[in-house]
Amino acid sequence: MIARGMKVRSEAQPAFAVQSVTLLGATGSIGASTIDLIKHRPERFRVEAVTANRNVVELARLAREVGARFAAVADGNAYRELKIVLAGSGIEVGSGEAALIEAAERPAHLVMAAISGAIGLKPTLAAVARGATIALANKECLVCAGGMFMRAAATAGARVLPVDSEHNAVFQALSAGRREDVRRVILTASGGPFRTWSTEAMRVATPEQALLHPNWSMGNKISIDSATLMNKGLELIEAHHLFALKPSELDVLVHPQSIVHGLVEYRDGSVVAQLGAPDMRTPIAHCLAWPDRIDGLAPRLDLAQIANLSFEMPDLTRFPALALARKALEAGGAAPTILNAANEVAVAAFVSKQLGFTAIAALVEATLDAAGRRGVINEPQNVDEALAVDHMARSLAHDLLPEIAAKAS
Numbered sequence: 226m227i228a229r230g231m232k233v234r235s236e237a238q239p240a241f242a243v244q245s246v247t248l249l250g251a252t253g254s255i256g257a258s259t260i261d262l263i264k265h266r267p268e269r270f271r272v273e274a275v276t277a278n279r280n281v282v283e284l285a286r287l288a289r290e291v292g293a294r295f296a297a298v299a300d301g302n303a304y305r306e307l308k309i310v311l312a313g314s315g316i317e318v319g320s321g322e323a324a325l326i327e328a329a330e331r332p333a334h335l336v337m338a339a340i341s342g343a344i345g346l347k348p349t350l351a352a353v354a355r356g357a358t359i360a361l362a363n364k365e366c367l368v369c370a371g372g373m374f375m376r377a378a379a380t381a382g383a384r385v386l387p388v389d390s391e392h393n394a395v396f397q398a399l400s401a402g403r404r405e406d407v408r409r410v411i412l413t414a415s416g417g418p419f420r421t422w423s424t425e426a427m428r429v430a431t432p433e434q435a436l437l438h439p440n441w442s443m444g445n446k447i448s449i450d451s452a453t454l455m456n457k458g459l460e461l462i463e464a465h466h467l468f469a470l471k472p473s474e475l476d477v478l479v480h481p482q483s484i485v486h487g488l489v490e491y492r493d494g495s496v497v498a499q500l501g502a503p504d505m506r507t508p509i510a511h512c513l514a515w516p517d518r519i520d521g522l523a524p525r526l527d528l529a530q531i532a533n534l535s536f537e538m539p540d541l542t543r544f545p546a547l548a549l550a551r552k553a554l555e556a557g558g559a560a561p562t563i564l565n566a567a568n569e570v571a572v573a574a575f576v577s578k579q580l581g582f583t584a585i586a587a588l589v590e591a592t593l594d595a596a597g598r599r600g601v602i603n604e605p606q607n608v609d610e611a612l613a614v615d616h617m618a619r620s621l622a623h624d625l626l627p628e629i630a631a632k633a634s
């Protein structure tokens with residue numbers, strides 16, 4: 226029955242309001258997958274703002290393509306160029322950190338947080354503060370400041386939807402039971418391109434080899450993290466914050482096919498998993514439409530064709546980065562912030578060939594030790610404290626870099 230005076234929705238009208246989306250990190254790999262999905266459903270999604278680091282031409286192209294209202298570039302010197310390439314489009318432009326924050330603050334329903342690295346923390350927190358729904362890809366901001374990030378989200382009533390495929394899988398599997406009945410959560414790891422390599426072979430691995438991920442096509446930072454297994458370590462810390470899980474409730478299993486993304490074990494022995502092709506458009510589609518479902522764009526899963534799924538324990542001797550991250554998770558306090566900052570420095574140094582592959586974990590470990598000796602142990606309580614620890618750890622890692630590079634060569 227419909228009350229008098231109430232409008233009956235015509236059949237032609239969509240059953241949902243148009244949803245506005247802002248893309249922080251629009252020019253990256255997650256940005257591209259998100260835009261792919263949005264372009265497929267122009268009647269459902271509208272883009273409010275897009276941001277990039279310094280690729281003005283690509284940012285402008287994307288902004289025009291999706292009809293964004295605002296485009297912001299982090300590089301403060303790129304304002305004029307962006308203004309010129311978007312002249313006549315009607316798209317507002319901005320540059321520098323304040324413009325990224327403005328992008329996050331503009332009134333979009335959902336903010337895709339897909340900047341790479343802890344540098345994404347401030348803009349993402351700006352979206353959190355206004356209570357937006359956050360599709361969170363940027364795991365580094367949770368590793369850097371997870372405690373305060375989740376408290377800020379709870380205070381502002383901002384819902385955080387996990388984009389990272391393992392966490393998205395766990396999020397879906399957690400809907401099968403009650404939180405208090407969860408015994409264990411397992412994140413899967415592909416094992417990366419060096420899964421079967423010896424430490425000796427990894428010592429001389431090149432960035433080109435490390436960037437060749439067997440299953441996923443991703444940005445450089447996360448591809449290197451996948452090769453060291455630091456990515457899985459960062460993901461343990463990410464899961465701890467997202468789902469309020471104790472370190473002892475979190476496990477990692479190497480699963481080279483990347484089909485089962487995450488599993489939740491309940492007290493009755495049931496293990497609920499989410500499966501899908503290794504394509505980020507599936508978890509992104511889940512976040513964009515949540516709690517609805519929209520058509521995905523990834524190839525459908527053909528298990529008969531895949532035939533075999535295998536699982537093995539991670540080798541912490543060959544992949545010490547995972548052990549370091551778990552240790553930082555268990556230690557808590559400032560350790561995850563330091564781990565993340567040192568790892569960002571180490572990965573950049575490896576990509577620019579200043580550091581060998583196996584020295585990435587060595588530099589992270591040396592930075593954690595040095596920061597401990599300096600007495601940096603307390604968990605950051607706000608964004609300024611988190612960024613101060615982050616900066617201190619980066620500077621320690623830079624100081625230690627020559628020594629570690631020389632030792633490892």
Ligand code: NAD
Nearest residue numbers: 250251252253254255277278299340341362363364443444
């Ligand atoms: P990417 O390197 O492809 O893209 C990063 C984006 O961030 C780009 O738009 C870049 O312009 C922007 N950016 C980089 N540095 C910046 C800076 N200093 N200031 C402002 N913007 C900056 O990275 P990606 O693979 O898309 O990953 C993005 C995030 O999502 C990372 O945190 C990653 O761990 C996470 N993630 C990615 C995948 C994946 O499949 N690519 C999967 C899970 C999680």
Ligand code: MG
Nearest residue numbers: 389390391460
């Ligand atoms: Mg992942």
